[in-house]
Amino acid sequence: NAGVTQTPKFQVLKTGQSMTLQCAQDMNHNSMYWYRQDPGMGLRLIYYSASEGTTDKGEVPNGYNVSRLNKREFSLRLESAAPSQTSVYFCAIRDLSNQPQHFGDGTRLSIL
Amino acid sequence: AQSVTQLGSHVSVSEGALVLLRCNYSSSVPPYLFWYVQYPNQGLQLLLKYTSAATLVKGINGFEAEFKKSETSFHLTKPSAHMSDAAEYFCAVRGYNQGGKLIFGQGTELSVKP
Numbered sequence: 001n002a003g004v005t006q007t008p009k010f011q012v013l014k015t016g017q018s019m020t021l022q023c024a025q026d027m028n029h030n031s032m033y034w035y036r037q038d039p040g041m042g043l044r045l046i047y048y049s050a051s052e053g054t055t056d057k058g059e060v061p062n063g064y065n066v067s068r069l070n071k072r073e074f075s076l077r078l079e080s081a082a083p084s085q086t087s088v089y090f091c092a093i094r095d096l097s098n099q100p101q102h103f104g105d106g107t108r109l110s111i112l
Numbered sequence: 113a114q115s116v117t118q119l120g121s122h123v124s125v126s127e128g129a130l131v132l133l134r135c136n137y138s139s140s141v142p143p144y145l146f147w148y149v150q151y152p153n154q155g156l157q158l159l160l161k162y163t164s165a166a167t168l169v170k171g172i173n174g175f176e177a178e179f180k181k182s183e184t185s186f187h188l189t190k191p192s193a194h195m196s197d198a199a200e201y202f203c204a205v206r207g208y209n210q211g212g213k214l215i216f217g218q219g220t221e222l223s224v225k226p
Contacts, residue, residue, distance in 0.1 A: 004155075031211055031212070033211070033213065033214075035214075040121065040218050040219075041218060042116075042202060042204075042216030042217055042218050042219055043156075043202070043214070043216045044216075045210060045213040045214075048210060048211040048213060049211075050211050056210065056211060057210075058210055058213060059210070059213075090155060090156065092156075092214075094212070097206075097212050098144055098163045098206075100146050100158045100161050101214055102158070103148075103155040103156040103157075104155050105154055105155040106153075106154075106155050108153075
């Protein structure tokens with residue numbers, strides 16, 4: 001999906017390890033989002049950022065932190081990974097409020 | 113509270129047959145509605161959107177959806193299925209809080225038989 005780049009694409013962690021998922025956009029959109037996708041549950045919002053320097057909690061923020069240091073990048077950090085955080089993580093961006101969100105290709109994260 | 117319900121987690125059709133994927137929404141404000149498609153190991157791609165203009169919305173790959181306020185529905189259709197349509201489809205409504213997050217249905221996996 002052009003415009004939203006997520007790294008890494010795959011990752012396996014052990015319980016208790018930490019890692020940061022990266023998201024970068026080249027579309028100059030203000031809003032950025034982190035979702036997690038679990039089977040049969042659609043996607044659920046973890047955190048979002050309405051503009052550079054601001055972040056807010058979504059539906060399922062526990063166990064995560066985020067950082068929006070500039071307009072282009074929005075990172076998601078797991079401080080102490082747990083098996084319940086095994087999921088596919090998607091970053092999304094949006095320009096105006098009545099426009100759709102554009103998604104990256106996802107990070108597939110397994111925690112053993 | 114806003115919500116989206118997709119009826120049927122799996123739908124199977126024959127190639128050339130009509131595709132109908134059902135979506136019902138709940139919203140206390142005029143909704144913005146979206147259909148996304150996800151191919152295996154890929155992200156979500158926008159198929160079409162409803163943002164209070166025409167009630168019949170045409171999207172990519174021959175898909176369309178009709179907004180019916182009286183039925184609170186936004187069903188996705190395609191007259192003739194193609195093998196390449198096999199994927200998972202998500203209906204979503206834009207939330208009015210939490211930064212305009214998308215509220216997703218649980219998804220419908222479409223299989224196309226030759």
